[in-house]
């Protein structure tokens with residue numbers, strides 16, 4: 001059993017503190033070693049990390065359990081990505097994701113968070129139609145969920161909004177390169193910035209977003225050398241790569257991809273650090289077997305009643 005000391009105000013209370021000894025075959029115990037609790041990460045922390053050249057770590061999470069786990073591991077930033085549409089809700093793309101869905105999941109993540117900086121994706125069409133929409137919806141994300149920053153896709157075309165948000169007090173993470181909300185316009189999930197004009201546009205977009213006030217920027221699916229060039233040209237805005245090589249200031253991955261929770265999504269940039277799919281299927285198979293064999297529940301999972309009470313019953 002882990003003895004995490006969690007001092008932050010919204011620290012997760014651990015529900016799983018049962019001390020019952022579990023002697024059933026195949027039962028598992030928690031062996032993960034907890035890193036020393038960190039200071040809460042702010043946007044100043046992220047800016048300092050860029051200046052010091054200290055790699056910034058970001059991962060997605062969509063619920064309280066994953067938020068607690070990634071905090072325990074010592075992550076710097078959590079992204080409540082609109083990839084929740086794909087990996088949690090079963091949509092074919094991020095396009096159908098709504099503000100209500102983003103708020104619902106971001107609230108859960110914030111409840112499980114202790115020290116990471118929580119960023120919520122602005123879903124498709126929550127900011128594209130007008131500046132007013134963008135300001136109103138970003139405000140909703142901060143006010144209703146308690147997240148610290150919002151992320152939105154786009155380059156120069158979103159800079160006016162980025163400026164308005166940051167001056168209104170809403171920290172912004174930008175997102176350029178492959179922008180999944182524009183998959184229909186892009187004609188598929190393809191590496192971006194491979195031609196001279198597109199590479200120049202990417203660099204210009206990054207500089208404009210930095211000038212507009214974004215404190216970080218996701219670079220998705222761009223050649224490593226271009227991502228490195230963009231990173232080196234920026235002064236304050238940290239680059240967070242996904243499929244953008246190791247020259248970025250930080251990295252982000254979708255938690256389900258990294259943990260191997262679902263099968264079938266295998267772009268080149270994913271490194272699978274665990275196979276929770278196989279672990280889950282095997283665990284559930286063991287459970288089914290135990291129930292069929294009546295070996296679960298065992299005596300230690302079972303409540304007792306005094307014989308005297310039973311006698312009176314008969």
Ligand SMILES: Nc1nc(=O)c2c([nH]1)NC[C@@H]1CN(c3ccc(C(=O)N[C@@H](CCC(=O)O)C(=O)O)cc3)CN21
Nearest residue numbers: 083086087094180189190191221254257265267268269
């Ligand atoms: N589970 C999951 N992980 C993600 O990283 C992710 C989502 N979902 N949903 C939203 C977007 C969509 N993303 C995607 C989806 C597909 C590719 C893809 O097929 N990439 C090809 C590029 C091929 C090429 O142009 O050379 C690859 O092989 O990596 C990349 C990013 C990233 N995001």
Ligand SMILES: CC(C)C(=O)C(=O)O
Nearest residue numbers: 060081082083218252
């Ligand atoms: C892949 C990351 C950067 C993202 O935008 C998401 O998870 O929605």
Ligand SMILES: [Mg+2]
Nearest residue numbers: 081082083121
């Ligand atoms: Mg996203």
